[in-house]
Amino acid sequence: MSSHHIVRENQEPALFIANPDCLVDEYLNQLLEWSPTIITLAEHYESLKAREIKIDVVLDNQGLESHVLEEHISLIPYSDSYIGPLFSYLKEKNNFAVNILTDIVEIALYLPYLGDFNINLINNKGKTLFVKKYEKWLPKGFNLFIELEEGKLGEMQNLKPLGDRDYAVLNDGFVSIPQQESYFIISEEL
Template sequence: MSSHHIVKDDQEPALIIANGASCHPELLGQLLEWSPIVIVLDSAIERVMALDIKVDVLLGDFDRDFDAHYYKEKQYPLEIVHAPDQNKTDLEKAFDYLIERNIPAVNVIWATGKRADHTITNLTTIAQYRNSLKIVVLDDHSKVFLLPRKFEKWYPANTIISLIPIGEVKGICSKNLYYPLENDTLTLGYRTGSSNHVAQDGLVLIEHQEGNLLLMECMD
């Protein structure tokens, strides 16, 4: 796989490559093509370099034997960001880095699969960045993002849509979903909106009054 950067515009989403399960090369290539900056998290760097991907930033706590000069030579020019704060995950630190750079949006891959604790943490941590960064987590089976209070998007009929609350979400209403929601409450661990689907070709409307609600576009 070759380098990235058809564009160099911070209005395009950045790309974070975490260290979970790999995605299909086609998806990876599509995201690399339009990303103005590629950030790799810590120990994923060896897997990424094996794919001949040009990296802009390597970020992590580097809590192992780490040779900065080696990676700088292999990936020149490369910015290495040492982020030792143990109260945050490397993914959170990467989000903070992008906010400091005034980059408004990011796609995240390799953030699901492998360890379940990492997957759950990576998906739910999106909520704390509601007002500062637009985050989309992608893998070969789903596209996950946090919903604004009012969300509208055109979908073809039968598109699988899951609504997963982070904690409790109140006042949820929908239009054009097969299982409609009418001022409903969803609570993680008790009642979720998993495996709903679009009723017919057209706009889907989802609104909620309180809480943080993830939408997952699922591909079986």
Template structure:
């Protein structure tokens, strides 16, 4: 790899794998391009190892650590990150904040629970993968992106208003449960005075 492609540690989004249900290696592989820090929960360790992915930290209870101590040698230089009350997500995010990571892809998290993550958005850029979709937050009131024509989910507390501007057209969408919109190919601008999440299909359904 040439020197100008070198990515400084902690600069690339970390990968936090909570649940692999609905995902295969081919879905995760593109996220490994820049050798991110990889954290995996104890339940998913053996699946992720079978994919040939190099794990940096296993988030695990004391019991799991004792029973699987051999993993430290087999997967060297992997380390255990202790967890209490099985709050794997919180433990992983706190570690990433403490180690000055700026962003993380969270694999296998229920998008219905993303509002509980919003307190972390001032510390980390979060992208949530809930098969077959990927959700990212809009926290600064406005977001602009070019889409190739897509079906998107707008996810926010019920009653939130989001303005959607496409070329020559503007509409106000009031969010209800599972609000999906179709956008044409081109640049789309989203605006709201509240934090909201945009879901994109990243896998075939």
């Protein structure tokens, strides 16, 4: 018996490859299985094309000529930071979820967009989420890294502290962190 998935446009998070080398191919291939919209920087276009990864959008600060790209690819120029043009493109396409391959885990870059977008940062260290509340079923022993800019998280359920910001799940079941006033960072192991 086979299973068939019907994926509507923009139902799956887009995939923005800011750093193609920060995630092993096994996990990258899992992200590519759902055929997301794939966005990258001009400097990574050729290497991703050589790996037979189909790019949909290239963010360019190198003055690329559109004729060097395959026909279907959108070219979006930017000058200072690619963050604004990335989220403008996603909003224009009504895609409000994005997985970003990057080693740079910094909430300040994404704060202006967190109210409208579901943003996950992914690299070999794990999957990082920016949330105000967290609730998820996890297996016993699963590790989380939690970083809060200010204040305390309150009563966490089913977690034991391992160190400064490291926690482990006590028992198979739901882990929860109550609603916060501001966003905090939580990283899950892959």
